[in-house]
Amino acid sequence: MDYQGKKCLIAYFSHAGMNYVSGKIVDLPVGNTERAAQMLRLFTGGDLFHIRTASVYPNDYQEVVKIAKKEKADNARPVLERDIDSIDDYDVIFLGYPNWCGTMPMALWTFLENHDFTDKTIYPFCTHEGSGVGHSLEDIHALCPTAKLGKSLALLGTTIEDAEDDIRRWLRD
Incomplete structure (x- = not known):
């Protein structure tokens, strides 16, 4: 992966609170994607930016699922709590999400959609409980057609505590 010596941004969305893990609902004080983003920061030295919506998602897992399904069905664009001023100074964007x-x-x-990713390289990383990246890579490409889409990484949320080796391997490839 071509990131060393380049200015890196680790932009991620993560949900703490009640989450589906290994077939049951558990309370995560820190979301799985945030944990992966923190590991990436440790290994790359990149800048962290936590993407958060202005309307906070509830703690209850089933409520979050309902909202996520409605947002997807409505093709919604939730208002962000804040946005990064610019991505102009960054060469590489590690983009994390569940x-x-x-x-x-x-x-x-x-x-x-808020930023111009022309000539940027986006490396997606996704946490999941068995569904992998789904069709997110196609969606990223459609939203950022002038960016280079690098190799993605799908991390099983259940094993996020042991993901350091997977992340290191991904960064070496």
Whole structure:
């Protein structure tokens, strides 16, 4: 992966609170994608940017699922709590998200449409519980056709605590 010596941004969306893990609902004080983003920061030295919506998602897992499905069905663009001023100084964007409804949360659509990714390289990383990246790579390409889409990484949320080796391998490839 071509990131060393380049200015890196790790932009990610993550949901803490009640999450589906290994067939049951558990309370995660830090979301799986955020944990992966923190590992990436440790290994790359990139800048972290947590993509958050202005309307906070509820803690209850089933409520979050309902909202995510409605946002996807409505092709919504949730308002972000804040946005990064510019991505102009970055060469590489590591883009992290959980798989929601077979793709990335709609907040990522908002973030991606707010910026010009021309000549940027996007390396997607996704946390999931068995569904992989879904069709998020196609969605990212459609939203950022002038960006280079690098190799993605799908991390099983259940094993996120042991993901350091997977992330290191991904960065070496």
